[in-house]
Amino acid sequence: MYKRVRLTDTVEVPPEALDDVTPDLIKRLLQDKLEGRMDEEVGSIVTVTTVHDIGEGAVIPNRPGVYYKAEFDALTFDPEMQEVVDGEVVEVVSFGAFVGIGPVDGLLHVSQISDEYLAFDEEGQMLASRESNNTLGVGDAVRGRIVTKSIDERNPRESKIGLTAKQPGLGKHGWLREARQQEEAAAEGE
Template sequence: MYKRVRLKDTVEVPPKHLADVTPQLVKQLLQDKLEGRMDEEVGSVVSVIEVHDIGDGAVIPNRPGVYYEAEFDALTFDPEMQEVIDGEVVEVVNFGAFIGIGPVDGLLHVSQISNEYLAFDDENQQLASRDSNAVLGVGDAVRARIVTKSIDERNPRDSKIGLTAKQPGLGKHGWLKEERQNAAASE
């Protein structure tokens, strides 16, 4: 889930910029420091939006810059357990599909995609059913639910998000549309 949050952090202003410590400069330094980083409490910082307050600078011995505490708004992405998300298949492997959900990818394991057996088609980079015409490939839009989450603050790309699409109303958008059309035709 995307959220706008008010945060505080300390930023080092290099000596060459000390004559002009502006909100715009502090915003740029905060962006360089925080964007793309993961935090257990707020999730992944997508963007620093606006700097509201810059405190007095502090000098630390043997360090060239001056440290300022800043209060700012940031856009964050924090996936929540049981949240339903829409994403796009970014990679298909023999054990499932990786779904792009914001700044991270979630794994939709092959056992959590469908009740049908899906075989991996290495040549076409897709998962295909032998019983029906169901195919899941790169670029397909998918609706899934977050069922597991393990956030790695040091290396956000190693964070693990587990997804399921086996519940009603979840799955590849094309399959969901077909289900609705079949239900309407049978009424």
């Protein structure tokens, strides 16, 4: 879930920028320092939006810069357990599909996509069902539910999010659309 949060952090202003310490400079330095960072409490910091308050500068011995404490707003992405998310398949591998959900990818394991057996087509970069001819490939839009989450603050790329698409209303958007059309056609035929 995307959230706007108010945070406080300290940023180092290099000596060459000390003549003009403005909110824009502090914002840029905070963006360089924080964007893409993962935090257990607020999630992934997408961007710093507004700097509200800049404290007095502090000098640390043997350091060339001046350190300023700043209060600012940031846009974050914090995946929540059981949250339903829409995303796009960014990679297909033999054991499932990686789905881009915001600034992170979640794994949709092959066992969590469908009740049908899905075979991996390495050449076509897709998972395919022999029973229904359904396929799941790179670029497909998917709706899934977050069922596991392990956030690694030190190495955000190692964070893991597990998804399922086996519940009603979840799965590839095309499959959901086809199922809805079949239900509507059956209802009209009655």
